[in-house]
Amino acid sequence: MKKGLLISLIVIIAAAIVIGIQSFRISVNEVVLERLDGLTDTERGVEEQWTLQDRKTIKAFAYAERFASKNKGDYDIASPPYQFKLGGEPYLLWIYPSTSLALIQKPGESAATYTLSRSSSAKLKRIIEKQDGHFGEKPSSANSG
Numbered sequence: 001m002k003k004g005l006l007i008s009l010i011v012i013i014a015a016a017i018v019i020g021i022q023s024f025r026i027s028v029n030e031v032v033l034e035r036l037d038g039l040t041d042t043e044r045g046v047e048e049q050w051t052l053q054d055r056k057t058i059k060a061f062a063y064a065e066r067f068a069s070k071n072k073g074d075y076d077i078a079s080p081p082y083q084f085k086l087g088g089e090p091y092l093l094w095i096y097p098s099t100s101l102a103l104i105q106k107p108g109e110s111a112a113t114y115t116l117s118r119s120s121s122a123k124l125k126r127i128i129e130k131q132d133g134h135f136g137e138k139p140s141s142a143n144s145g
Helices: 002-023 055-066 118-131
Strands: 031-036 046-052 069-071 082-086 089-094 103-105 113-115
Touching: 031 055, 031 118, 046 055, 046 118, 055 082, 055 118
Parallel strands: none
Antiparallel strands: 031 046, 031 082, 069 113, 082 089, 089 103, 103 113
């Protein structure tokens, strides 16, 4: 009886380890980061685009998305300054130099926004600052007119 219980316990622990390892596995090869032009949701355009392929950067975006906390309620917020594509899946990204937390949202899902952790927000800020010399500036379409 004790031997059977011990074997069952070992199998359960092994399964938990395998599942845990799988949850941290990153299967995408690039992140496409886009600075948006600041127009309305229906007229959103891309001002600049970067394809990021280093594993550390991909991991930062993947973990930020995977471990973001869902916010309750429907939000009416300004157009996002960025969008990123992870494995072809697009995410809108509200991130600014002056705030400590960033938000993401899947396009078309206005009822669901997700808050990134402080750590993930800080990592993404550093990545964006490195790529985009205009980080924190208003989009050029917002400056004209």
